[in-house]
Structures are given as C-alpha cells and as structure tokens.
Amino acid sequence: MVYVRTSTLNWIEDTVNSNNGAAVIRNASVRDREGMERLRLTRLQAVRNLIVRRGLRTFPDRLLHSEENWSFVVYRPELLVVDVGVLAADPGKRAALNFVMDAINQNAHGQFFVSEHQFRNKLLKLASAHPEIHWQFKQQDTAA
Numbered sequence: 001m002v003y004v005r006t007s008t009l010n011w012i013e014d015t016v017n018s019n020n021g022a023a024v025i026r027n028a029s030v031r032d033r034e035g036m037e038r039l040r041l042t043r044l045q046a047v048r049n050l051i052v053r054r055g056l057r058t059f060p061d062r063l064l065h066s067e068e069n070w071s072f073v074v075y076r077p078e079l080l081v082v083d084v085g086v087l088a089a090d091p092g093k094r095a096a097l098n099f100v101m102d103a104i105n106q107n108a109h110g111q112f113f114v115s116e117h118q119f120r121n122k123l124l125k126l127a128s129a130h131p132e133i134h135w136q137f138k139q140q141d142t143a144a
C-alpha cells in the first residue's frame with residue numbers, strides 16, 4: 001500500500017477548482033508535493049485513485065508514465081453535461097464535444113497521443129454549454 005499525502009490531494013483539488021473545473025497537473029509537481037526524489041508509477045496510480053474517490057476524473061484514464069515531463073488532466077465530470085440546444089447553435093462547441101468524446105473513448109495507449117492542454121481547453125469550452133436547470137414542483141390543491 002502506498003501512502004499519499006492529503007496535502008497533495010488537496011492541492012490538486014484546489015487547482016482544479018481555481019481553474020474552472022479542469023487543470024493540467026505535471027508529474028513533477030506531484031513528485032515535489034510528495035517529497036520524493038523520483039515518482040514511481042505505483043504512487044502516481046495511488047494519487048489518481050484517490051482523486052477519483054473525491055469525485056474528480058483524470059485524462060488519460062490510466063496513468064502509464066511516471067516521468068516528470070509527463071502531465072495529466074484532472075477535471076470535474078460535470079463539465080461533460082451539456083445543453084444540446086447550445087451545441088446545435090454553436091459549431092465550435094459541437095467540435096469541442098466531439099474532440100473530448102473521441103479522446104475519452106480511445107484506449108489507454110491512444111489517449112497518450114492527445115495533448116493534455118488541448119483536451120483541457122476543449123473541455124473548458126464546453127463549460128459555457130451547461131444546461132440551466134429550473135426546478136418546478138407541482139403544488140398540491142388545498143381545496144380538498
């Protein structure tokens with residue numbers, strides 16, 4: 001079992017929150033936060049698993065490289081909830097959704113050919129296509 005510092009997870013979550021729900025996290029930053037000379041893949045996978053337990057998602061889904069020059073995207077899954085009417089009116093947002101969905105649907109090795117920064121930018125472009133939900137509750141008749 002690998003111990004992961006809570007401060008590392010809090011830092012990642014704060015970074016995601018301060019960047020509108022999606023952030024590119026460098027492996028070197030995780031290594032520095034963990035206070036290690038070298039980041040091993042088992043520690044990186046443990047960090048990813050704990051991030052997912054907090055309700056966030058990562059791209060790529062599986063982190064296969066622990067070298068410090070690699071990075072990954074951490075994002076809130078709510079960014080993928082979009083209003084179809086907004087997508088129909090804006091071809092740029094529709095193209096962003098196609099890019100994101102194609103990237104997510106790739107296999108583990110295929111995801112590494114997608115730029116993390118481009119994935120994050122397209123994901124944030126979808127943020128303005130969120131549906132506005134207005135709840136209306138049926139009122140009971142009091143005449144009875």
